[in-house]
Each structure stands twice: as C-alpha cells, then as structure tokens.
Amino acid sequence: MNKNSNSYQIIYAAVMVVLVGALLAFIYMALKPRQDENIANDKRQQILTAINITSSPQTLKDDFAKYVVAQYLVDDNGLIADSAQNVAFNVDMKSNVKQEKRSLPVYKCVLADNSVKYILPIYGAGLWGPIWGYVAVDADGSTVFGTSFSHESETPGLGARITEDGFRAQFVGKQLVKEGAFRSVEVVKRGQKSLTGADYVDAISGATITSRGVGTMMLDCLKFYEPFLKKLADSNQPLNGKED
Amino acid sequence: MLSKKNKEVLFNPLSKDNPVLVQILGICSTLAVTANLEPSIVMGISVIAVLAFSNVIISLIRNTIPTSIRIIVQLVVVATLVIMVQQFLIAFDYDVSKQLSVFIGLIITNCILMGRLEAFALNNRPWPSFLDGIGNGLGYAAILVIVGFFRELLGSGTLFGYQVIPQFCYDHGYMNNGLMILPPMALITVACIIWVHRARNKELQENN
Structure with a gap:
C-alpha cells in the first residue's frame, strides 16, 4: 500500500480525527458530573474562605448550609429583590458582569459567634485570564471582614499569589465606605499611597497587572452594591420583609 | 530488558545528552514554571508521563504514519494525551488541576516532545521509545527542580512555601532577591548550570 498517496493520507487523517474526537467526547461525557460537582464544591469553599472557614471536601456541603443562612439578589436601591433558594449561588458571574443590568447576589452568613x-x-x-473572588463585609456595610480570590491562569509565584493568605489578609479591616461615599479598597505599589484617599493594600511585586486587576475588580463590582451597603450602614440589616 | 543500548537511551539524557542543557530545548516552560519549587516538580512529572506515553503510541503506529502528515499526527497524539490528563485531574483531583492550570496546556508546546517523537519514536520500537521518553523527561525535570530550588530559595526565602531562611538573617539586613522570581533570572540560572555542566564535561565544549 502506498503510504504517500493522497487518498491514504486523507483517510488516515480522517479516521484518526474521528477516533480521537470520539474518545475525548466519551471521556468528557463520562467525567462531566464529577467535574461539575468538584467545581460547585470549589465555589462553596471559595465563599467560605471569605469568612475564614476551611472545610474538608466531605463536610463542605453541610458547612456551607450551616454558615450561609440566606441568599438573595438585591436591586439598584439596595432592597432584596429575590430570595429564592440558591438564587445567589446560581448566578454565573462570568456572564453576569457583561450584562447591562447585573444581578447583585448576596450571601448572608452567621458565624459561630452570631455575628x-x-x-x-x-x-x-x-x-x-479572568480573576474572581468574594468579599465578606461586616454588618456595618463598610468594614471588610475577609476576602478570597481565585484565578484561572495567572502566573504561579507571581499573579497567582493573590490567592495566598498573606495577600488576602491585608484587606481585613479596610473600609469600603469613607465619609459616606463608596471608595472600594485600592491595590497600590508597595510604598505608595492611594491618591483618592481610599483605603489601600500593597500589590504583589512582579505582578503589577494582576494586582491592578484585583483593585479594578473590587471597584467595578462592588460599586453596584453601594445602595445596599448604605442600607446596611443605616439599619445594620437588609431591608424588606421577604427575608426570614 | 535493559540492554547496554537501552541503558544509554535511558541515562544519556540525564547529563551528556540533556534536552535542556545540551540540546537547549524546552527553555520556554523552564522560564515559566520555575518561580517556585512545587510547580516545577509537578510539571516535571507531567512531562515525564506525557512524553513516555506519546513516545510509545507514536512508536506503535510508526509504520502506518504517512510521512507528509507525521507532524500533525504527532501533535494530535500529544494534544489528546494532555487533554485526557487535564480532564481526569479536574474530575479526580481538582486541587492539583487548579494548581497546574496553565502548565498542563503548556506541555503541548514543549519542544522536547516533538523533538523526541521526531528523532526517536518514529524509528524505534515501543520499549526503547518508552525508556527514551522517561530518560528525557527526567533530564528535563532535573533541571526544572534545580532552577526552581534556587529561584524559590533566593527569591522568596522559602522552599515548598515554607520559610527556610531564618528571621535572624533578615534582622541583620539580608533581603530576598526579587529579581529571582522574574523570568529572566531563570535564563541566567540555566546558563550558570550549563556553564558548570560544560566545565565538567570537556567533550561538550565547542572549539572556536
């Protein structure tokens, strides 16, 4: 058989591609449920990390149900618009941030000390690639209680260090709201200060763009929550009868 | 099982025919993943596995591959293996898959893979090809670990994320070298290793 004839090559390539495609499709289908479960669990852990709770894979679901007592979407006025079960968890942030009118998910947590x-x-x-995270705010609507950050493909040892405790811990105690106005928390080069008077944390050296991305992400996403944070500050609890 | 020739196939790439030090292949990923020791090791293991199995597969089908599309066939085999590894990791060890994220994909572009498939697996039987894959993978992994060790130690003062340089030194003015965690220093570290390696192996020195 002539291995270099056109028909042999075309048939060889076609058969190879079909076989490989079928194999990969089969593996993907077979593993999909497990992968989805892992991804959902990972999301639960990221949310719990923002309130400094580390859970094992076995107890993750229970812990999540225990600490996260309510989920809702708030509207532009900071009022609860929807408090169906898992309503916040089911929001896909990736498509959500592209929408003109965003959903604004909130997870309400009660810690062991009842705070x-x-x-x-x-x-x-x-x-x-994308980075994302969760910011836990005290009931005063301004003080950051904790954060957790994740990323898809930042450089290990540089940008990927946003997930490390050292970076996350800097945010604790910072004020999102200053003198009645929402300011977010800025990420600035070590040794510099914020120009706008907002609270700030140190960037990771060697990872300028990722660090700046964290600052931008906090400002861009949290500014929509300003009315909600204001309502929290006024009453120390979110408003409207739908809750509980 | 391990004839004299097979032994050479397995052990030569560790030093005399090292893919990184002598053939200067796989430099890009050496720069990218060696800022810390742990990813260096995991990347090394992944490359050993993918290289060994793609070598075996190509060697098994080497007599059927049409020469004019052999590169495409090799790429398809490598990419398939890499995607399989990635999917299995997501399903069964999600934490590790998160850590590796980009590295797994980087394996496809690793020049050592194509180099070994072209130079060895296409002309040899499966068993020697397997050994060749293991040997070259080990040779690559060894350099990765050495570079990762020095970069993490000097750049962050840690190993595997644990502090190893005592606080005492910092109190007396020692500072981590921030340059070490940037990619250019990986190149310089590799160059230093090549220097030492050539100095010890006279037959590798070029005559100018």
Missing part, C-alpha cells in the same frame, strides 16, 4: 457577615461576589480580569 452577621454579607459576602459579595466579584469578577474581573487579571493578566492572562
């Missing part, structure tokens, strides 16, 4: 925290999801761009 109430509100976790707000954020989503933005790093250097190589």
